[in-house]
Amino acid sequence: MPTQYYLFLSLALFCIGVMGVLMRRNAIIILMCIELMLNAVNLLLVTFSKMHNDASAQLFVFFIMVVAAAEVSVGLSIVVLAYRKVRSVDINILNRLKN
Numbered sequence: 001m002p003t004q005y006y007l008f009l010s011l012a013l014f015c016i017g018v019m020g021v022l023m024r025r026n027a028i029i030i031l032m033c034i035e036l037m038l039n040a041v042n043l044l045l046v047t048f049s050k051m052h053n054d055a056s057a058q059l060f061v062f063f064i065m066v067v068a069a070a071e072v073s074v075g076l077s078i079v080v081l082a083y084r085k086v087r088s089v090d091i092n093i094l095n096r097l098k099n
Contacts, residue, residue, distance in 0.1 A: 013040035
């Protein structure tokens with residue numbers, strides 16, 4: 001399979017993730033879109049490492065996976081605590097918690 005397909009797929013996934021972060025108001029969906037963007041970057045790194053026959057970029061993929069797992073655990077715990085306080089996961093309502 002040509003590498004251009006992987007590049008276009010990675011670009012499409014990243015664009016879908018960015019649009020989801022910018023357009024949605026639900027905190028859980030925003031976290032899912034951030035995960036989608038991280039997976040698009042992982043796919044891009046693996047594609048470039050395969051294209052250049054270098055396995056060092058695949059090491060960065062594991063670090064990104066660790067960061068993504070930590071982001072999910074911390075993000076979901078914050079969302080659960082905010083839901084207990086406000087009874088909503090809408091970002092507009094959660095902005096009121098700043099004061």
